[in-house]
Amino acid sequence: MFATGSRSTVVAGHDAVVRPTFDGHATLDLGPYIPSFRLPTGTRLGAAIDLGATELDSYEALIERYAFIASQPEGQVAKVRATIADLALDSAVLGAVIGLAGPALVLLVGWSRWRELTHPWTLRRTALAGMSAVVLLAAGLVVRDDQVPPVESGDWVPLQEALPDLDVPAEAASLEVESGLMTTGTRRLVESALDTYRTSLDFYRELVEAAPVLASQLRQPEEGEVVGLLVSDRHDNVGMDPVARAVADAGGATFLLDAGDDTSTGSSWESFSLESLAEAFGDYDDRYGIAGNHDNGDFVTDRLDELGFTTLDGEVVDGPEGIRLLGVSDVRSSGLGSWRDERGVTFEEQSTRLADLACERDADGERISTLLVHDANSARVALERGCVDLVLAGHLHVQVGPTPVVGENGRTGYTYTNGTTGGAAYALAIGSKLRRDAEVSLVTYRDGRPAGIQPVVVRTTGEYEVGDWTPLQLDDIAATEDVRE
Structure with missing residues (x-):
C-alpha cells in the first residue's frame, strides 16, 4: 500500500528509490560516505529518496552535479512529486480492487453457493470486510497529525550550524544535514x-531577471504570425532552461523546436x-x-515522448x-524514426529519404514549412531539390545562416544552424557558468510558412x-504553381 510502497526511478542522475514518508521532509540519502540532507516540505507528507548507482566516478564531480541541479531543481522536484502521486494512484486502484474482490467473488460463484460457503457470514459483514482495504488505504493517504507516530529525532542540524564558517545562501537556509558524517573530507565537498x-544560482537567475528588457530589441509577432523558440545542443545544462524560456516570453514565442543533443551520452542518468x-x-x-548524435540510443526520444x-x-x-513539419533524429543515434528498425542506414541514405518524402509532399501541394534535423547536412539534398522552405539544425555549436539555397526547381529555401543553447564545449556543458557562448533563436511564421529568424x-x-531579425524571402507558392502549369 501507499504508506509502505516505493518506486524505482532516476533522480539527479542516479538510479533511485522514492518512498513516501510522513515526517514532513524530503530526505536525500547520498550513501554511506556522504551526509544525507533534508528539506521541509511544508506538509506532513514527505519523501525519502535513496540514491544508487550513477555514471560519475569521483565524489568531486558528483557534488558539482548535485549543486548545479540544485540551482535549477524544478524538473527533479516535479518528478519526485509525480512519482509519489503515481504510487498513491496505484495504491488507490489496488485498494479498490481488493475492496471489490468480495462482491466480485459472490457474483462469480452465485448467491446460493456463496451462502453455503459462508454460513456464519452475512452480506453486511462481507461488504464490510471487502471495504476495509479501501478504508485502510484512505487512512494511509490522508494521515492526520494525531494519527502519525512521533518521528524519532535524528542527528539533524541546519547546514549553517554544521558549517558555521561558511556563508550559506538564503535559499538553503532551511536545509538540514546529517551531522554524524561531517568529516574534514565531506566538509570540503559540501563547501565546494x-x-x-x-555561483550557478546567481549567474542564471540574473539572466532570467534581465530577459524581459530584451522585448524592445526583439521583433514581436504581428497579427497572423506565430513564433517558435529553437534550442539545440543543451548537453545537460539545465541552468539555461529558465533563461531560454524567459527569452521566449520576451519574444512572444508560443512553441518549442528542439534540434537535439539534449544530453551528452543519451544515458538514463541524464533524464534530469x-x-x-x-x-x-x-x-x-x-x-x-x-535526438542528436550524442543522444545515443532510444532513451532520449522515449523519455521525450513520455514527457509530452x-x-x-x-x-x-x-x-x-x-x-507543416518534417524531422528525424540523427542517424548516428539510434532514433531513426520510421527507419528505426533498419540498422546501418547511412547519413547519405537518410538525407536522400528525407528529400524523397519532402519532394513528394511538395509535388502534392503540401510543401514542408520546416525540416528539423540535428545536422544541416541531413537536409542538404532536400534543399538542393528545392522541396523545403527552411531547414533548422544544431550540431556545430556555432550559428550558421540563415543562408538561401536555390533548388534545382528554381524554388528558394533557407538553412539555419543554431549555436549551442547549453554553452557547451564539445559535449560538456554542466558547470556553474557557461563554458562558451550560448544561443537560442526565435523563428517567426506567417500563414504557415517561415518569415524570419532572430x-x-x-x-x-x-x-x-540580440541579433537582427532576418526576413526569409520565399517564393510565392501560388505563383510558382502557375509557372509549373
Missing part, C-alpha cells in the same frame, strides 16, 4: 557544492536534463524534438497555425547580445 550552487526542459516549457501545447513532446520520426506533422546570444560574461 555550496560555491557551485551559489529532459525533465528540466519539459518543466520550463510545461505550459506549451506544442513541443517538438529529435512530439518526437519527429520521419513522418510529416501538422504544427501550430498551419506549419538569434539571441548569451555571452560567458552573463550579457545578452
